[in-house]
Amino acid sequence: MAWRHESAYSPGDWFDVIPLSGARVALVVGCMAGQGIGAAAAMGQLRVAINTLAAQDLAPDELLGQLHDLVTGRREEPADDPRAASAGSRMQGATCLYAVYDPVSRRCTLARAGHPAAVVVSPQGKVEIPDIPAGPPLGTQHPPYRTTDVELPEGTMLGLFAGSPAPAGNSERSPAARILQQVLSSNPYRALEDSCEAFIRAYGPATGEGFLLLLARTRALSMDRVAAWTFPPDPAVVATARSLSLRQLAGWGLEELDFTTELIVSELVTNAIRHGTGSVGLRLLLDRGLICEVSDGSSTAPHLRYAYETDEGGRGLLLIAQLAHRWGSRYSARGKTIWAEQTIPTAAASTRSGGGGTPGA
Incomplete structure (x- = not known):
């Protein structure tokens, strides 16, 4: 640029x-x-x-x-x-x-x-x-x-x-x-x-x-840095989503992010099944950071709330906000996407070959 x-x-x-x-x-x-x-x-x-x-x-x-x-x-x-x-x-x-x-x-x-x-x-x-x-x-x-x-x-x-x-x-x-x-x-x-x-x-x-x-x-993000899956709205698929994500991280040499990614994927996919409509899409992008996106057919906006100590739930987005570098949502004609981006550890970033590709020069 x-x-x-x-x-x-x-x-x-x-x-x-x-x-x-x-x-x-x-x-x-x-x-x-x-x-x-x-x-x-x-x-x-x-x-x-x-x-x-x-x-x-x-x-x-x-x-x-x-x-x-x-x-x-x-x-x-x-x-x-x-x-x-x-x-x-x-x-x-x-x-x-x-x-x-x-x-x-x-x-x-x-x-x-x-x-x-x-x-x-x-x-x-x-x-x-x-x-x-x-x-x-x-x-x-x-x-x-x-x-x-x-x-x-x-x-x-x-x-x-x-x-x-x-x-x-x-x-x-x-x-x-x-x-x-x-x-x-x-x-x-x-x-x-x-x-x-x-x-x-x-x-x-x-x-x-x-x-x-x-x-x-322009630079393109090569397909070997993009992983995407579609799941039915069934709670049983949450474990499958976690397993596929961990396998993909191993392929990228990002095992250091296993714990946080597993938690983020679990929370976002579970929320999409509980509160969204239609099938659930999961996409991982390896760019300057590791991006996790979960999509569904609902346009309901997610709300970050602070749960009381006695509450049994309601802490999912709060945990994601604390673990991820940044997070947010965007909308399309077919629903919404909730995303969370993590910073790639320095050691893992230095050993990666090539570049994920920034959009501009």
Whole structure:
């Protein structure tokens, strides 16, 4: 991954790279309306809001919709506090491109709010711009925002940018988009840092304006680092789920995590059988950490509660929260997934060959 930002000429542009559950990553690029300290403060508030919404594992279109509602609400706040009114008005008209890449399925889901679409360069060097429906800038007009799913072979390069405005609102014809396509198509195999430098040489003299450029090369999580099973909603399968998980950990050389993984799998599978619906899915991912995911067909949200000493149950999620590095839940059209991620012991990490693959370079 590489980036360049000429902030002196384009202080309202910003980007974020946000780790998500399931070894996924979110790439975000945006541009504030206006300049100065007020715009910088509003930009900071938007970035905090996006990171907060991203932690809830919202789909890109849902995240932009929530962000639009936040900007609209801030704009309509009473003017008792001039600073709040100023921040709300400066957020109005901000643009944003939000992309989520999944290294297991190798699919990227994108949505945009008045922002130029991403540039995609295949491993063979073909340069394309995905057809992402152009939603309105934040706090203006009326959404909904819509997403586009793109399957990206390993080694695909993604280019997200913000630059000079496009003629007649056509973001694909902006100078930044045109020059970026020319630079990437001229030599799609160069290093990301070199591509950034080539863009600077081509864009700066041509426009004399500021810009932000974020480049990332995708990596896939190989199938030997993914293990998945489906079980019927029968309490008898909990022991089978534990046994299969321990066998997989042995294959990965992670016996040090046997105890905690066995407990996490047992608790999550049991909860899915008791409180969920339909079959139960169990998936283990070996990336920078060990990720355990359990899915079912219910959309009921899990609640962490602190049980009394006299309670015989209710401590499952509390134990998982204490044993795992982090945990959470995400929802889909077919139900929900509860996940827990453990840190890989240093000794085991140093002996592993190769890499699980981070989504971006």
